[in-house]
Amino acid sequence: MKPLFRLAAAMAAVVALAAPATAFDIQEVKSPGGIEAWLVEEHGLPIISVQAGFDGGARLDPEAKTGLTYLVSTLMNEGAGDFDSTTFTQKLEEKAISFGGASDTDAFYLRLTTLSANKADAFELMRLAIANPRFDQEAIDRMKAQIFQAQKDADEDPNSIAGNAWSAGAFPNHPYGRRTIGTAETIGAITRDDIADFMKTHLGRDALKIVVVGDINAAELGPLLDTLFAPIPATRSAPDVAPITMQSGGTTQFIDRDIPQSIVVFGASGLDLKDPDFRPAQVMNYVLGGGGFSSRLMHEVRSVRGLTYGISTGLASYRFADILSGSVASDNAKIKESLDVTKAEVEKMRTTGITDDELKGAKAFLTGSYALRFDSNASIAGALLSIALDGFDKDYINRRNPEIEAVTKEQANAAAQRLLDPKSFYWVILGKPVGLQ
């Protein structure tokens, strides 16, 4: 525990804790064809960012073709219409336009950034990429070769090995347990037809969220939404996955690896973003391991004992599963002590909860730092798209801080009891740990 005098002194230095309001307006724009977007006008810079997110992502990949979503995301700027890969890239370069796909476990993304002076070319190239992507075999083979290499790198990277092993144990026989870049076998099995079908089945306007930030107004954006996104099917037809609860709780998996420092990945079941205990759990997690140097774990394991460079925990929500996860790395000879301290702190949090000062500190940071997420066009676009994909309305950004302010110590402690049962934690330890097996 931190000495109380220290917290008290820190409190004394605090000025009025009014969390600064976000300084922008979100307009809800609807196209003539009925496609909706959130728009934040910002004319201070001659830049426009368009971010589209399709709910679905890698979780929709068939098991035998795991990595399909990721592969398609790499192909979105590899040629469209009459322009092959090289020509399409040069068209983007000639106008300094940035455009490409991306993906994660639960979404597929298309992102465009352009100078407003070049917006006509930018929108046309994005339209073409959505309406008429080429998916040339040359580009498919080249992207596959690069993914095979990324897989081989990940196969040997200690952090990737530990993280992937944890996911596989936590979500067996489920897409959340599989690596989104797939395996050599699954990427190898993907055909050009699979890729073309992806655009018709994995994407749908009913799963689409769009955020636009920058030097553009609603009158211009409305019709543009139809131009860009009308070719997308009205509904997403790929079947969705079943919800899954984290597995392997109460177990520890060891992976032998000849490295000087052991890496530990751990986790337990978390909470849905809309669960009434989510905000209390967020406050509790901040105190336990989410608050950097202000967290108990960082204080005890790093600051007091010098056992690690970093330890942290966080709440993570997939669309159909929720976890509280964490990681720590220590010299093979010291990892046992790190884990002993970590487990003791988790148990202490479960049984005795947080203090009034910790509650105050957690709320102060969580509410006060929220504005930092909205200090650039790019960060506003990214944060809003994530909120939209999570199924919240645009007023979420105004509700979020009051929800955190309302959390009581009793609620946070109840969340600790709900989440921190030692029997629900699953540990993966990679390295040559001393004294643990």
Next chain:
Amino acid sequence: MVARKLLGGLALAAALALSPAMADDTPFKAHEFTLANGMQVVVIPDHRAPVVTHQVWFKTGSADDPRDVGGIAHFFEHLMFRGTPKHPDGEFDEIVKMNGGVNNANTYFDRTVYYERVAKDRLPMMMELDADRMANLIIDDKVVTSERQVILEERNSRTDNEPSALFWEQMSAALFQASTYGSPVIGWRREIEGLTTEEARTFYNANYGPNNAILVVAGDVTVDEVKKLAEQYYGVLPARTLIPRIRPLEPPPRAARRVAMKDPKVGVPNFMRLYLAPSYTSDKNDEAYALEVLAYILSGAGDSSRLGLAIVKRDGIATSVGAFYDGGGIDDRMFGLYGSPAAGKTLADVEGALDTELAKFLAEGPTADELSRAKTVLVANAIYARDDQESMANYYGEGLTYGQSIAELEAWPDKIQAVTAEQVKAVANAYLRPERSVSGTLEPGEAPAATPAGGQP
């Protein structure tokens, strides 16, 4: 050993204090002034969000570490978070967090930076904290001993667990034969193990004065506001007697070098070549801008750039290839090429293909289209960069600590625009020469048996 003394911080600060336009608050532009104690201040207004980035840059980094005290600049960065009489150990971070701020620090070869991002009305508090630790840090055995363990774990995490990071250390050590750029920023393991409390105190007194620092504030502030606050919090700190920065200079390179490393934990074989090349600070006749354009032409658009088109798309020899220019630093830095072989191809094939394409480029130079596309993208990137106040603060803070001026930093797009095909061809021929280079291979395989004592880096 050839050594060169750089201007002391005070002289440099005086040389740079050129901009008297205090009333000018043009957004996304840098405005500068200097406090009476020699501390430089740079303000970059951006009023889009009620947020500020507050940074203190010190003109010292790992390349200034004395030969027998490698790693001290980075080690010391850790100590700066461990408390003063007014704000005891741990309180710095607590106060920043209680005010909704995020903070950290990092050390590089030629500079060390401490920063906070916070709501704009908390700026005075951040200045109070940073000014306090610049003058009143507690340095004792207790914090030094515990941070030493943390830093050894940091080295494990960043380097010793990762063959590619160990390979990079070996490449740098071979490239820089005299310059202290050849040592890792974090230091070699045995150096970290040997750093003492007394060495930390000496380092603090010799480097952490306001006259060796640059304050950068970006975000929702005006120049006048920052001036008032900077004078109140930093202006009262006494200047320190700085030690001169003594920097070994590279001798003229005379022989191509090779590094070959194997490790069973390597996933994909990699070829890399580094060439000694001038930095933005050490160059003459704006060669750095031509090197920047050169790197973009060779690989800025990935598989659709000069190297990728030939080696990846046309010949299928490599899965990926690239080029980069690292021109950030006081002394000569580097230009690099790299690639990984496609299935059925070898590292030698990749190296051969890179050499073939390079020879062609050295003879012909860039096409007009290549040059035009490179300039368009690079110049636009300077506009895109304005979107992020922290990137803007980093750009100015880093450039100024490396000895560039604000005028120079703001002229970057114009200088890029002015680069000619002849200049690109000329810098390629001048610097991408075998005798200036280290070529390295990293591949899966058994490493040589560990040496007994001191075998760990």
